[in-house]
Structure formats: C-alpha cells, structure tokens
Amino acid sequence: MSKHVVVIGAVALGPKAACRMKRLDPTIRVTMIDRDNYISYGGCGIPYYVGGDVAELEGLCSTSAHVLRDKNFFEIIKGVTVLTQTEALVIDRPNKAVLVRNLINQTEDRIIYDQLVLGLGTSPIIPEIPGIGLPGVTAVTNLHQAQAVKKMISKGKIERAVIIGGGAIGIEMAEALTDLWGVETTLIEMVDQVLPTSLGRDMARIIENHMQESGVQLRLNEGVTRILGDPEKGVQGVETTKRTIPCELVIMAVGVRPNTNIARSAGLPLGKYGGLIVDNCLRTVDPDIYAGGDCIEMLNMITGQHHPMPLGSLANRHGRIIGSNITGGCDQFKGTVGTFCLKVFDMGIARAGITVEQAKKCGFDPVYTVVVQGDRAHFYPSMELMAIKLIADRRTRQILGIEAVGKGGDAVKARVDAVAALLPCKPLVCDISNLEVAYAPPYASALDIINAAGNSLENILEGRQDPIDVIDFLDVFKKGDIRVLDVRSPVQSGPFVKKYGDQWINIDQMELKKRVSEIPKDKDLMLICGSGARSYEAQLLLKNEEIHVKTYNIQGGMGMIKFSDSKFNPHE
C-alpha cells in the first residue's frame, strides 16, 4: 500500500505541504486534520474582514480564482483527504499513529502514519486578568472570533472598544474598528512603545503619532489590572494601572505562543520559547515527523539565536519545503531575517533584521542613522516622505537591521525588501551605499533613500557625523538645556524661532560660513534642517571652522520631527 502522510493543522503550512507532496508524488495518500471547520484561510486577512475591506468570510477561504478552499476542494482538486472538526489528541510515535477525536460526535480514532507533518500554529496568550472571561472579551486569531466581532460591531452595539496589546494584530484591529466602523478605540500597551519587538522607539513613535492623528487613543506604559462588567451585560470597561476606560468590546492581542502541547507530550524537544526544534530540512528529531510555520523555532540569521516567527509567509514557504522533502527532496530553510510589514491607516511600515535594543542584547555594538527623503524624485508630484533607520555593528560594519515608515507603503516595502534579500549574505554598510536599486523619477530619487541611509551611516561610523535621534532630541529639548541651530531659510525657521525663543536660532545655510561668530557656545547645539542633509554639512562646516561647541545632527531633521510629533510644529 502506498505511503500515508498525516498532516495536523490545515491553515497555512498544512495545506501547502499536503498539496505540494501530492503534486510531486500523486501516489502518496495524504490525510489532513484540523479541529476547526474553516480550513486553509488567510488568517492575516482577519483585520481586513472585520474592517470591511473583505466583505465576506469566504473571501479569506477562497483561491485567487474565487474557488472555496473547503474539504471538497482539497479532495477533488488536490487529492487530499481532510478531516475537519477533528482534534489530534496524542501522537503515538512508537506506533506511528495519531489518536484523534471527532469533535461533532466525540468518537475517537487512531490514524496510522508513515510520515507526520505538524502545522500546529499558535494559541493566543490570554493573561490571567480578573474579568478576562466576560462576554465581549475576545482574541481574533480565528475566523469564528472574527465573525463574532464583526457581528457585534455591525449590529451597532459597540461604541467603544479597548485593544490590549500594541503588536501587529492590535494595531491592525485598531485601524479596522476606527476606520470603517467609527468605534471609539483605545489601544493599551504595557511597554513604552507599539511594536516593541519590531521597531526602535523612534520609528514606533511615528506610528503612534499617526494612530493618534487617526483617532485611536493610545495608552502606553499601562498595564491592564481588571476587566469590568458582568456575565449578563458583558464587558463594560477596562481598568488599567492609570485609569478606567469604558467599553463594550475588548480585543486581546498580547501575543501568541506555539501550540505544541501535543508535540511535547510525544517527547519532541521544544526550544526556549516553546516552539519545536527542527533542522534545516524542517524535520524534528523524529525522522518521520516534520514541522514548520508558527509552531517551530527558527534560526535568526542575524543573531544566530532560534525563536518562533509566526508569519503566514514563512509558513507557506515551510509547507513547500516539507512537501518536497517528504517526497525525497532536500530543500532547506536556512533561517529568517525577520522581514515584516504592516499597514497602519495611511502609513506603511516595514522592517528586517533586528532593532538597536535587540542588537545590544546580542552583544553587538549597534550604530544607526535615520534619514528622511522622498520615495520619488523630489520634483515628482506624488512624492511622499519616507523615514529609514539603518543599523550596523560598529566594529564589523555588518548591517543588523533596517526599519522604514512612510505613506507610500509599497515604496517603503521596496527599500526594506532589497536590504532583507541581502541580509543573509551579511552585507556591510558600503554595500547599502551602493545597493543597485531601480531608478526612475516616478519611483525613486537618483540617489535612492536606501543609498542615502548607507552614506549617512558611513559618515557616522567615520566620525564625520555626530548624530542625535529624534527621541533623544525631543527629550533634551523639553529639558531646555540645549540650543537648536536651524539652517533652513528664515521663512521656514521663523515660526520656530518665534515659538521657542532663544532656544531656537536660525542661520540660513547660505550665510553660515560668514556668520559663525554669532553662534552661542554656552550650550550643546542641535543642528536641524528639513531632512538632516544640510545640517550635516553645517556640522562639517562648524568643525572645520573650529567652533568650540559640541554639535549634534538631528537625524531626519524636521521631517522626522513632524512624523513623530504633530504638535511640535508651530504651523500645525
């Protein structure tokens, strides 16, 4: 009899692996089991379904040709047997069997496998907060929850919502609730920034500012202590370490953890974060058991450490690799560089590699720059500003990470993807200066922002540019013990001089050389222009003229300040 492969989990990795192995070897029998009735869906699309961009749930469960990816589809088109509403209870490795329970009629069965594929996914972390079990408190990690939330909102029952957790899902849900439904939404995050594992504080600040401008209440540095309400009326509010927020809906989005209990019980080793340990061929220590997607730990090619990276894109690639390897291939997954992107209202974010904080923890000596520049030639009409943060190790000059934010989301992604593609090759700063990305005025500047970021970082590493990031600048500026030298034109800088008095002086770059003697030397001088390029030239000039005052070039200049703090600018 032909080989039988059992696949546990039918969302992303499972279907991909199952279909791939059937394509490569139609003689294999494949049985895919899942405890849900919805299978093979785009889980990352949930916020767009709730927010209305995707009208019907079926949109997330269909192929691009609008064919529903249900049991029937897998059986007829793909030749894969699917058992839905079937839970895998035990993996009996010595007997190569999976004990399963049919969740409709509660019958149990043993399924014998020759090879087993684990696409176990994750479970949402539900913290033990009083009131967590109240009606109206929910995660949105599966389609049932998504459907329930959309139903509540569309019935007009939700005026106010609280989202707990400032990661990707929390942010996407905040947009979904605010943008289409006009729900008064508060997002609570325990640490001092959104997206703490993805972005530095300076880049996250741009997102925070944009979310607030878009109508989301952000509560950073706040812990949730209790969820208020009663079992009859449901949730009525959220109590934090600082306040009480009334609401009719609470979305839990504090994170996920690998769903690996069944694997652990079967004696398969798990890593530090509870994800399965696999080799480059995505095989567990049991040569007949493969695993991939959200339930494994994978090599971070920058840090050399292993951790989960729950992304649908990786799960799909893992599925294909497992499908190949089960049919005799030797495809490899070499690791991740943590490439990631997100749309937040009118802003796109993308990043790859690691943050400055993560780099420090891993023993690197991170140096970074932030540049602000257009995503098209500056003379091209539809140009939007973009901010890029580029991070390298001081000694080796190896690129450690890139973060980008801007209104042109595809353009933001373009810059990050180009660096991400190169990251496994351990590029140096000079490789980014000369990265050969495509140029035409409707899509880039002749010197693309990514090259400019490489150049700027090199200038810092060479000691020519002394930087300060916008977060540090705003901190010291508020303390008042520094001065700003604005080298833009008097027209541009005038309102700032007026608003901030002698803390903000203006000398147009055109006049700087002959007016250097006017520069007060009693306080550190923060140099600013529109984007950081002219103020860098000013910094060189002051050094060259031997002006004895410590200068810092504000990274990204006014562009970055406007991105980060809408209220700073006196015009607005």
Next chain:
Amino acid sequence: MSKHVVVIGAVALGPKAACRMKRLDPTIRVTMIDRDNYISYGGCGIPYYVGGDVAELEGLCSTSAHVLRDKNFFEIIKGVTVLTQTEALVIDRPNKAVLVRNLINQTEDRIIYDQLVLGLGTSPIIPEIPGIGLPGVTAVTNLHQAQAVKKMISKGKIERAVIIGGGAIGIEMAEALTDLWGVETTLIEMVDQVLPTSLGRDMARIIENHMQESGVQLRLNEGVTRILGDPEKGVQGVETTKRTIPCELVIMAVGVRPNTNIARSAGLPLGKYGGLIVDNCLRTVDPDIYAGGDCIEMLNMITGQHHPMPLGSLANRHGRIIGSNITGGCDQFKGTVGTFCLKVFDMGIARAGITVEQAKKCGFDPVYTVVVQGDRAHFYPSMELMAIKLIADRRTRQILGIEAVGKGGDAVKARVDAVAALLPCKPLVCDISNLEVAYAPPYASALDIINAAGNSLENILEGRQDPIDVIDFLDVFKKGDIRVLDVRSPVQSGPFVKKYGDQWINIDQMELKKRVSEIPKDKDLMLICGSGARSYEAQLLLKNEEIHVKTYNIQGGMGMIKFSDSKFNPHE
C-alpha cells in the same frame, strides 16, 4: 598651495564628486567646468518637465529644499568654483592641465590640475537620415532642447509628433506628449519590440499593448528612411520603410554614446563601446584621472563583460566614490547588475540582470518562467495583477535576470529591487523561492509573486512543468495547429469556446480527473487558466493519468494574454 581638483562635467557625477571631496577635505580647491549654463540637474526628469508633471525647468535644477543648484549655490554652500559655458578642449596629461574655452567670449585658458575628474556624460546618437537637420527635429537630452520642445507644444503648434526610438526616453516622451498635451504620437522602433536591451519580447509586448491602448501609435520593425519638410516650415513628416507619417515634431531617441572624444585624444583607453576604461576605484589608467557615470564602461556582474550603463543613479554613486577616493579613500564600485525601472502611462516596469537573448549571446543556457499574480493578497481590494519573468541558467541554476510589469509601479519595483540586491551574490533559483520579502495583505500575498516565480522556475528545471510563453503561444494559436484546454470554470471560458470554436476546449479543473478521456489527442495541447497555477496542476494530472498528448502550460495564463493582447479576450 592646496591640491587643485578639476571636474569636467557638472550634471550628475561631477557635482556629486565635487561636493563629496569638499566635505571630506575642505582644504582642496575644486573647479567644476561645464559647457552649459544649466548645471546639476535631473536629466531623467526631462520627460516629466515636458509632460507637465514638473511645471518649471527650475524644478529639475533645485534641491529638495527648493534651493536652485546654480553657480552661486555651489560656490557658497559647497565651496566649489564653477565655470559654466566653458568647454574643455584638451586634456594635457603630461603637464596636468586642461585647455578650456569660454563659450561666451571665446577666450581660452589653461587650468592646472592635481587630479582630474571626468563626468563627460553622453551625446545623443543622431543617425544620418536625410532631413535630420530640419527645424522641429530634436533630441531631448539637455534642458535647452526640453525647453524648446515644451514651448513648441504649449503654443499649440504640434498636433502630431513622431518619436524615433523605443528605448526608455522614447517611451517616456511618448507618454509626455500624449498624456498631457494630447499630441497624436507615433513611436517608431527599428527592431520588433520596445526596450530591446531591457526586456524580453513577451514582457515588452505588455508595454506595447498598454501604449497602444493609451493612444500611442506604435510602429515596430520599421526603419526611418527620410525626414520630410523644408527649412522654412520645418519638419512635416517621417518616411519609413513602410509608410509616411505626417508630423510637426520629431524626437530623436535612438540612443546615446559616451562623450569621450577629449579623453581619447588624451590617450586614455576606451572600451568596445567608446566608454572610458576604469578600475574598481573608478580611476583611469592615469592615476590622477578619475571617471564615472555615463562616460565609462563598467563590469556587468552577470555577464562579466564591460559596457556603458548610462543611468543617473549610477552616476551619483560613482560621484561619491570618486569624491572619497580623491581624498584618500578606497571606495569601490564593483559593477552593475543593470537594475532599471520605468513608468509607462499606468504601468510600471522594472528589470535587473540580463534578458534571455543576452544570456544566450553570453553562452548561458537560459530557462525562464513568467508568473502573473496580485501585488497584494488576492482578497485585498486595491490588488493589481503583476507579471514577473524570472530567468536562470539551466545547468547552474544561477539567476540571470528578472523582469516585472504591472499597474502597481512601486510594487513592481519592490520585487525587482529585492532580486537585484541579491544578484551580485549569484543567487540560485531556490534562493528566490525562499526570498524573505515582507508580507502583509495590503502589500503582498503570503506566498509573494517573487517566491511563486522561483517555485515555478524550479518546477520547469525539474521537468515537472513544460512551459510555453505567451508570444510563442499566440504565434502557434494563430497558425491554428494546436488546441487550448481551458481549465477555468465554464462561465470564464465560455466566451472563448464560443469565439475560437474547437480550438478552445473547456474542462473545469474540478472535473478534469473524471473527464480526461474527453481530451482530444490529435494536436498539442496548450493548458490555460487565470494565471498559470491551475493549468500547471492540470499538466501534472494529465502526465499522471498518462494521457498521450504533448502539453504546454501557458506561462501567466489569461492574465498574461490580457496584458499582451487586449483584443484576444472576447469580452473586450
């Protein structure tokens, strides 16, 4: 006295090199000379100035902070002396001097240099056609020509224009004239496709189709034999090998050649294409003379050959490298992978590496795939289709090139830039299958089109997929000696069956397995679906069922056919 560096040419490379060296070493004296009065401008912006996206010429000559980059700007801000309307006549290498002529008063002068930088740029190729000297026949490679053309058009004197040359500038000018000004525009190209050095014929066909849909008359495979008109009235028409086209304006855009006469006269060696030969530090054989930008030949990192690559983006990067090296640095330019992009009406094109034809000429054995897929998740509302062609060498599986076209121009560029970044590292097909590009539904599919292209190409290389490209398909289809098996739904395929009769048969993929016996075996079978994915599965199924008929999977499916030939589809 301090070192004196003379820079010949003040458009892109020259200013960049001059400013960089002054920033690194303010003690250097730098003199930059140019025969024009306009300097430091974005030449690639000319079509957007003519087309009205950029209202004033100054837009192309200003910084992003709207400061005019004129003589005064360079002298005051950058500390660089500029001699405009000054032509370099002779480089006297033994005496390290440049003989120059002031074009206003015709005086000559000798300028002594310690080091010399050549940013000589290119000259447009003006073929010897009768009538080429008539008023109204012009290139658009400098701002004076651009200004003259815009003036003629804006006065309403031009109803019809002919553009000679289907390269980037010809195409951009066709858009500029048609889109804003409604000039009836014909583009003539001698070979059988537009962009022959950048794209394969299949991808170029998409652009040709789109240009025609947008109102441009395209005349491929036509040579210009004579330009009609008289010196009084100016140009009145263009005579080709096939017809006479009346017009009041002729734009010459047949190409450019390195402007290296002065260098050759000075004994500096030129390459095969007339460009200067330089080392990785961009130094000519004369250790005191550097050169870069459009006037040099550079290493193509795919072919190992040297050729010019006249792109503003490279010129800028070269400028910085030369600026560093003149001040004691050792920055390197390692070569080009030919990354390029272009906007054509509502389409974006990008490419990197080499085409199939170029690969054959260089001794590779190229294999390619074309995939069509959305630039966002298929369920995301603003999704646009994109076509990607991925080319590899059959034996080594090294990626040789990528070409992409679609309406989401930034998204097109994103895919190409990611591959371009990796090309110098000689990636294999499997590296593209697993390229870790960013995913979120508003910006990509979970399995990004670039990964899908890698997968598809791998399936071809493994012999699982037998492809036919859309050009070859359209050719054999018109000859009639093949049959099409359309595996889409009857609703989608119905109109094709109706229009094309028994040349077009339909069996829905859902029914294919049980209806294989219906498939006629008398002619080769071209398999088609929406994008090529389902028809690939159908191809595997037919092989597996041992249906003895030769099958070909149409690359990119109906998506590619619609892109390539608007008239093919019976709906339209």
